[in-house]
Amino acid sequence: MYDVGREAGVSHQTVSRVINDSPNVAEETQRRVREAMERLDYRPSASARSLAARRTRVIGVVTFVGAFFGPMSTIQAMEAASRARGYTPYTVSLADLELDHARALLDDLLQRDVEGLVVVAPTDEQAGLVDSVLPGDLPVLALEARLPGRPLVASDNELGGALAAEHLVSLGHTRIGHVAGPADWAEARLRTVGLERVLAERGLEVVAKVDGDWSARAGHEAWPVLRDAGVTAVYAANDQMALGLLSAMCEDRLRVPEDVSVVGYDNTPESEWYYPSLTTVEQDFRGVGEVGIQQLVRLVEDRAVERELLVSPHLVIRRSTAAVPPTVVPEEIS
């Protein structure tokens, strides 16, 4: 900085003012300083700045989720949104980590003096860990899954489940099977709750339910159970599991949607090109991320924040769902 000052014929103080866009610097001086910076290829040191200014302008993003399309889209959207607001995002992926290791990484985050944190901790165990490690006075926003005492931004999974259910019911299905997500995922439970509520309102209930692990394999393995229960429609808690179902049905020489309907969840880019094209609940992954950062920044800057903000998903109807096959009489099956 001193070098830049010398080069431009001003004091280091003035250089500092230029860097921080402070007023009271003559246009001309500003130009000279910037040119000097350019000539010397000078870049202010982030470490020194945050040390002196006592703020880092860094916000952390902590996720326990693996390399899947949805969560990753959300994270990329959060990174862009942070930058747009003048914060640098520092993302830490804690997927597949023992809790002890995860604890160390959270500590690393605190040492970097993040000003706030977005946490995506889908399972109850992960949420507990985070809650126990993070100091209560650090601004933390829970994303997708609840964290005790923290504001939440999430996709409305219960609504999503309801949307899928209403669609199937409106097509006349009464024997509906469900491939749910892992029971320790809050998101998965909510998607089930929405489904069951709508069915209950119609005096129906799920004919067969299998808990999967989100993988296509899980969907594939769930099918025999649902088939034996005589379902005419299946609601899978994500598109991958729906894909596994489609594959298993195909092997059974069943036609979708003529013989059985399938609804997925997420609207991943591929789901449109499954065969048949998948009816699914689309959630706005990027939108959740953007709203999340917006709320976190408000939290960091001490402004009012919604305690809970849900982003609505919507149903995308494609070719994998149709009316109940008229020829199939439930009695034949059960």
Added chain:
Amino acid sequence: MYDVGREAGVSHQTVSRVINDSPNVAEETQRRVREAMERLDYRPSASARSLAARRTRVIGVVTFVGAFFGPMSTIQAMEAASRARGYTPYTVSLADLELDHARALLDDLLQRDVEGLVVVAPTDEQAGLVDSVLPGDLPVLALEARLPGRPLVASDNELGGALAAEHLVSLGHTRIGHVAGPADWAEARLRTVGLERVLAERGLEVVAKVDGDWSARAGHEAWPVLRDAGVTAVYAANDQMALGLLSAMCEDRLRVPEDVSVVGYDNTPESEWYYPSLTTVEQDFRGVGEVGIQQLVRLVEDRAVERELLVSPHLVIRRSTAAVPPTVVPEEIS
């Protein structure tokens, strides 16, 4: 730090020694200091440390790729590998950014004094940008795509293409179609080169080639062109495009693999559950990331580095490929 020193009855210097695991600190003193740190809930400030020590122990990971499974797996593997070697990874995603914006983010990276950089810049334009912005003396490792003058770690895409080709040729196919990746992606070009080399060795050539954009839609739209060229097998440069092909073939009432064979590339988790289960070239996404970080760390630490390191992919044979249909005589079609 001073507070901790006072609490433990030692100087701040000794506290620093304990933090940095330096030798020459009595067990007893060490214990006292650690306890004091615990009691005061003390955490050293990363900014101050890197300022004083003149090193950040941060390495940057720059990627231009979106939220897809392969690249994301690589990145997550790199993060874990960096941490295992004592470096903090700082990942910057430049997907969908105008070059000017990207330039600003690269600058941010330099201000943070990263000690080295892994760059995933698949298109020529991106590589050019990176090359023009990064100082020549910064350790940079090119991942997946070449960067002038920088060591490279990549999956052997040419080999992958050759593997796919050899498989199809060995099944007797001579009328092979190709859905390639975007022409400005080096990876895509190499996958094509491998294919064409093997075919040329047999006196064959690609019957029809369409450039896609990696999306399933592109595969779907490519099919009519290949079909009209009378292909009996198609090699798609990634699994998503292969999925689009499968879907289009299904709509044409064509059976895979009886009527036409399909080979994909990547072995994404879903590809096993397409219908039929996809024959595809598996690349070791995580492996590439791990080797990449290993090489970068060597570079940063001034040790010898391979100029070029290719990780071999291998073929996963599943249900989407079979021998040429004997009934189809090329003359019938063309």
Added chain:
DNA sequence: CTTTCAGGTACCTAGTAAACA
């Protein structure tokens, strides 16, 4: 006279405040 352990001081690269021109 080493080795082990600890303290003292300068310095890293900024930002900030006050006094002053």
Added chain:
DNA sequence: CTGTTTACTAGGTACCTGAAA
């Protein structure tokens, strides 16, 4: 209103010094 000078702060580390074993 613009800009300089000086002195100090932030939270550490590097290096030298010195005492005890």
